[in-house]
Amino acid sequence: MQNNKLYQQGLIKARQGNYRGALDDLNQVLSCNPNHAIAYTNRALLYYHLKDYKNAIKDLDYALQINPKLSDAYLNRGNAWRHLGKYEKAIKDLKIALKFNPTSDAIYNNLGLAIAQSGEYEDALKYYNKALLFNPKNHKTYHNRGRSFYMGGRKQDAIQDFNKTIELSPNYTKAYINRGLCHHQLGEHQAAIEDYNTALKIDAYNVYAYYNRGCVYYSLKEMRSAIDDFNQAIQLDPTYIKAYLNRGLARYKSGNQTEANKDFYHVMCVNADAYVYYQAQRGTPSDVSYSRNAPQVEVNQGGEYFHTTFLEGLWDEVDLNYRESTICEAEFLDD
Template sequence: MQKSWTLFLLVLAVVAACSPANRKNRIKYTFETANKKLNEGYYEEAVVLYTQVLDKDPEITDAYLNRGVAYYEMGKYVLALADYNEVYRQRPAYHEVLFNRAYAYMELERVQNALEDLEFLGQIYPDTALLAVVEGLVYEKQSDYPKAIECFTVAIGRDANNFDAYSNRAVMQYNLEDYPAAKVDILEALTIHQNEPYALNTLALIDAEMGELAEADSVIQLAMSMVGGQAYFINNAGYIQLKQGDIQAADSLIRLSLKYDDKNPFAYKNLGELYLEKKQVNEAVSVLQQSIALDSGLIGSYELLVDAYLSINDHVSACAVYEFRADQLERNPCE
């Protein structure tokens, strides 16, 4: 999947500061400006503003929470975790922050810690859809897509209008290559939350895999128009152009996405596929190895790397790649 699942992060929009009126108003204005930047996706600017708030009053718990969300969205999970821990230290009765902390633990591959938080939350909120959604994301992180689907289905049973459950179940169906089921779920999600850009991104990828390339291109363009500079959207637009056979446009978009985020394994995978189309095998091998280094679970990169080696009759290297992921790769080049 080209980074499509969405998740719910708790954000607080109000601030209380125990300080004189003028100072309190300045803090409130800075906090509200930071929230606006956060909601618009300007995470670095939001972090700067939340930090200014905390410099003036380090007891404003909400600023730690929202700064943690901004750090999370920037991929700075250690810093996000530190802020969530501070929220919980200052306000131990605010158990909801543990949902956010579980997300951070998952990204840091601390699955057991995430499960411990979820187990605790399950005692407090045993029948909430959100708990089932987060449990599903834990299983997704472990690539246990069937179990993740079970969790998202439970969430839908608890809340028939749960956008996150439908959108994430669609991603799991996509990962299992059940594209018709994935499309049903993502369209349901978009009925609940019309034109949500990350759901549109998922829909575009599903359409692409179903061969509906013109529709996929139209949908990803809409998503990009709503969230400027989103590296994964731009890369996915390049992937769709690649499937349409427009190598030049694909090359331009994929490289542009890497300018925004040079740690995206999907972009290197797509670039590898593009190089193979251009018969530039050495370049393909290099970027596919980069993709695998960034995400060792991205099976598509292994498949392309096997193809690259076979195209130059390097059966030894192709076989070595296959044996590393033999349980997940269909074609055996070692025979």
Template sequence: MKHFIIIFLAVLIIPFKLIGQKDLQNKIEVYIKLAEENYSKENYDQAMINLDSASALDPDNGEIYRIRGMIYYEQSESRRAINEFNNAIRFDPGNPETYFYRSLVRFEVGDHRNYSLNDINMAIELQPDNAIYYIEKANYLTSTTYPVPEYNLAIQTISQAISIDPENAHYYAIRAKYNSDSDQLLASLSDYSKSIEMDPSIAEYYNKRGIIYLRIEDYLKAIEDFNSAIQIDPLNENYIISRGQARFNMTEYETAILDFTLSIDTIYRKISEVPGQINLDHPLNKALRRSYFLRGSALLQSESTFEACQDFEAAANLGESRATSYKRRYCR
């Protein structure tokens, strides 16, 4: 009889134990889900509270550390983020996202590139069909903080991303940039053309292809592309400057001067909308000094030396070193 009672009690206890474990797991999952929702809404403090609640119930859960690391990453607390990702990998070494995010943080803080490459390679090994991982790996390979960017390997890596997601116009544009940076200009033209074919609404694709046409001295096609870029984004001073540069190279100085004048006017309107003063390294000031210098050069070619010297003076005051040498040479 006693034996029967013991068996009966054991049968009762085991289901209750399983129910208790299931309830506990459900609570953990609820806290993690709340943390993810708050993370996506950028409610980081509340997400941390949710994660602390989950961690109190399951301190060995890698997902908790991963999300906490992502929050620290968003808050620019890089070293704390890396520590959390380290813990996440210790408890859950099979999650590719953790390696991916740790690679991002390590790259941003300036750790040796190989650390980031090792992490992104592990992410790719765990999830080889994720195109984003290949894109980021190519970014690491082409980093100019290292003596020799590995463009050919990066191009191969981007090609793998394209094979996974062949309808992504942006991926072709990235490969086009790497081809351009490594002086493979015809390949770059082909990729930018593919990007434009797939998404003709992006002004920057036309601008970048136009710059390649500038480099190979096909100025008419360059102007066509700059016109297309300006039509999409008429207030982009860089597109206007590039068109002026193409016209200058064709010795069409009068129309080049019109473009550089338009870019100067556009830049001043933008500067007037910026609160406070902007420094010389601000992108608008960089574009302004370039516009003055190029307009001065076009005016000089048009034998308007006085006006040219005024532009060289303005460019020099904005930090354009070439303008200083032009002043010495042409302005007496």
């Protein structure tokens, strides 16, 4: 009786978002009853929400050893594999789950996600279509199908799915951000800005909405507005390297070479891979040697290096002008 009370208490905590408290309760339940397959499945969900996918998989392995017919265990293990980038294992588990529950829109939706994330965007569409056949009101399925359309180069089809996502869930910020990116890439700049504005009304602290809107302003050569948005993105996420890079480009285009140099130097010092990448973009030989020699110092220790290196050497004017269309890329958000 006490064990059942603990189990129910853990489920209540989980529904309230208290995953660690729920984990403590289910740990006690399983220590008393190590053959409780559903408890393993539910504890795995707690690990999943805590992004501890390896422990989630271990619990689901135990659950399936006890009861090999648990459809939800295959579904959840498939999703855990997907988050670990093990797409073949994810697809295998999700297809097994489908055999037990062939009318589950959730399984079709997640199978579409796993297949899309493996790079097979067109193949994923048939699973999203099937999911929508069983549940035409799931806004996330429309969003995920829109993602596959986008990744497959079908931006107008993606916009239609993001429209439907927003119709079903008007506060789903990702749909506005991703629709905005489609509009931006189709040259529909005002529509893109309106989508990012709406996203920021819903979530005033969304770093991607600021960053992507800054990219639109950059494309429109409205550098002051672009810099303002990149400033906001950096304030919200000081580790966002692309925002520093694009702010540097916008500052350079505005004639502020000193501040542009600081941003470029920050990119190089904080992220040696970025340093190598942008060198390689210019056709500089021996990428490996650049990676080995990339300076690893704090940006505030650069001193006069800010004013003497980039625009006279690594980041010359021709290079920076060329980058206008290749570096300032907005972000597409996955689920």
